[in-house]
Structures are given as structure tokens and as C-alpha cells.
Amino acid sequence: MRQIVLDTETTGLDWRNGDRVIEIGCVELLNRSLTGRHFHVYLNPGRGIDAEAVAVHGITEDxxxxxxKFADVAxxxxxxxxxxxxxxxxxxxxxxxxxxxxxxQGRGKLDRLCVGVIDTLKLAKEQNPGKKASLDALCDRYEIDNGHRELHGALLxxxxLAEVYLAMTRGQESLIMSLDDDEPATRLGDADGVARVRVPVKVLRACESELQAHDGVLADIAKANKGLCLWLPPEEPAAA
Incomplete structure (x- = not known):
């Protein structure tokens, strides 16, 4: 699985008003691991930069x-x-x-180049509704050091964001079985033809005292609900 974590800096807030990209930063993830490959470039937009934007990223026209130009690196x-x-x-x-x-430049859009887009802002809001979801806030939440981030910069x-994304989705790693486990593993083929690894699961069965305690809890539930308990079979009607 190849993913590209991407950020840009721009001359302003709206490309519809003529604002342009002035920095692109990308890092590569392969199977959820940083590869060290990156793409980074500053661009001459051929226009001025809003003072508010300069205050955010510090990139000047000079x-x-x-x-x-973007055409040179497209x-x-x-x-x-x-x-x-x-x-x-x-x-x-x-x-x-x-x-x-x-x-x-007369080129196709990103949806024709790439297989999809994950929006980490949307993901963060879904995972923690009502909480701050800025990059700085997420770095704090997942204890990622961003002390060197004084200004916005696309590559930085x-x-x-790559570290934040991996932290946000770390639960997915529990689905990946290790081939180095002490327990023997059985390799199975799924319907899609891709091999999966299944590690034997250790089953712990309840002892006699635990079964009796369980029956007691069900009896209490039935008593409190006038004989109704979803986990008990319905009583047979008395013979006439």
C-alpha cells in the first residue's frame, strides 16, 4: 500500500480568486512505514502573496x-x-x-492520478467530536514533538502529518499478524487470492464455579424482570 502524505502553502485562501501554490511537500509511506523518499519544491506564483499568508508561512515574493514555475515541475x-x-x-x-x-497546464486532475484521498481533518473530527483538530492540536494529542514548527511549511x-496519521490509525496494525510469533501460524488463501496469516487462538473455558456464578446472574435478571431474560430459554408451558 503506497500513500503520499501531502501539504501545500499558497499565496492566499482561495484559488478561485487567483491564488496560487507556492510550496509543495510530500513524504512517502509504503505499508505504513516512512520510506525516506520525499518531494519538495518552492514555486514562483507569478503574483503577489497576501500579507496574512506570509504571516502564516513566512514565504516572501523575494x-x-x-x-x-509549477509548469516546470508538474x-x-x-x-x-x-x-x-x-x-x-x-x-x-x-x-x-x-x-x-x-x-x-492542461493536465488531468488528482482524481485521475491517484487512487483516493484520506482527509485527516475529517477523520480527526469523527474520532473526537467537538475537540480541536488542527495539526498542532493533533500533535499534542498523540504526543508528537512539533516544537520546531514556528511557521507553517509544506514539507515539515x-x-x-505522517506521524499523526499513523498514530490516528494505529489500531489497524492489530490486524497484521506477525510471522515471528512463537505460535505456529496457518496460511490461508482468501477469495481474492491474497494469502492471509491466521494465528491459533487460545480458548479459555469457564470453570464450574464461574458457570454457577453466571447462572446466578441470569436468575437474578429473570427475577427482576418477572421471568424475562434474553439469555435464558423460554419456559415450557405446564402440561394440562
């Missing part, structure tokens, strides 16, 4: 004056993300900007 960007699943925080924002950049934020 800094970008000698940087490439092919390399497509090659890096092609056929991967994207992981993005507030995905609609970044996808909207990148789709606009690709469209301006992508690296932090």
Missing part, C-alpha cells in the same frame, strides 16, 4: 523570485504521486489548489 510531481493514496489535512483546500494548477507539515 524568496520565490528565482524559483521554478511532470515530476505527477510521477511522485501517481497511483498512490493521498493523505491530506483539510484535503479540499490542497486538492482544490493543486487541481487548479494542473488544469492551468507533511512529515508531522
Amino acid at each position: 524568496f520565490l523570485a528565482d524559483k521554478p 511532470a515530476d510531481f505527477e510521477d511522485f504521486v501517481r497511483d498512490a493514496e493521498l493523505v491530506i489535512h483539510n484535503a479540499s483546500f490542497d486538492v482544490g489548489f493543486l487541481d487548479n494548477e494542473l488544469s492551468l 507539515d507533511a512529515e508531522l
Whole structure:
């Protein structure tokens, strides 16, 4: 499973008003492990940058004056993300900007390049309704060190988001059986033809005293509910 954790910085908040992408940062996950491969580029947008945006990311027009245009890096960007699943925080924002950049070059949008998008902002709100879901808040929640993050930066934020995403979805790892277990494992073929590993499960059966205690609890439930207990078989009607 190949995933690309992605972030962008922009000249402003809305590509519909002519705002452009000025930084792209991506890191690669393969089977939920960072590979060390990344894609990072600063871009000359050919327009001014809102003062509010500069206050967030610190990227100035002077800094970008000698940087490439998006058209110069579009092919390399497509090659890096092609056929991967994207992981993005507030995905609609970044996808909207990148789709606009690709469209301006007559290229296909991300949904034609990639197999899907996971929005970690949406995921965080589903997992913890009512709690803060910013990247900084999630770093605090999952105890990920972001002390070096004074300003937003696409590559740094992508690296932090990768750690946050892995922490948010760590429960999935319990479904992956280790081949190094002491217990013998049986390899089975699923309907899709992919081999799965099944580790024998140790069954603990109730002893006599535990069974008696269980029956006592069911009897108490039946008594409190005038003989009704879902876990007891219905009483047979008395013979005439």
C-alpha cells in the first residue's frame, strides 16, 4: 500500500480568486512505514502573496523570485504521486489548489492520478467530536514533538502529518499478524487470492464455579424482570 502524505502553502485562501501554490511537500509511506523518499519544491506564483499568508508561512515574493514555475515541475510531481493514496489535512483546500494548477497546464486532475484521498481533518473530527483538530492540536494529542514548527511549511507539515496519521490509525496494525510469533501460524488463501496469516487462538473455558456464578446472574435478571431474560430459554408451558 503506497500513500503520499501531502501539504501545500499558497499565496492566499482561495484559488478561485487567483491564488496560487507556492510550496509543495510530500513524504512517502509504503505499508505504513516512512520510506525516506520525499518531494519538495518552492514555486514562483507569478503574483503577489497576501500579507496574512506570509504571516502564516513566512514565504516572501523575494524568496520565490528565482524559483521554478509549477509548469516546470508538474511532470515530476505527477510521477511522485501517481497511483498512490493521498493523505491530506483539510484535503479540499490542497486538492482544490493543486487541481487548479494542473488544469492551468492542461493536465488531468488528482482524481485521475491517484487512487483516493484520506482527509485527516475529517477523520480527526469523527474520532473526537467537538475537540480541536488542527495539526498542532493533533500533535499534542498523540504526543508528537512539533516544537520546531514556528511557521507553517509544506514539507515539515507533511512529515508531522505522517506521524499523526499513523498514530490516528494505529489500531489497524492489530490486524497484521506477525510471522515471528512463537505460535505456529496457518496460511490461508482468501477469495481474492491474497494469502492471509491466521494465528491459533487460545480458548479459555469457564470453570464450574464461574458457570454457577453466571447462572446466578441470569436468575437474578429473570427475577427482576418477572421471568424475562434474553439469555435464558423460554419456559415450557405446564402440561394440562
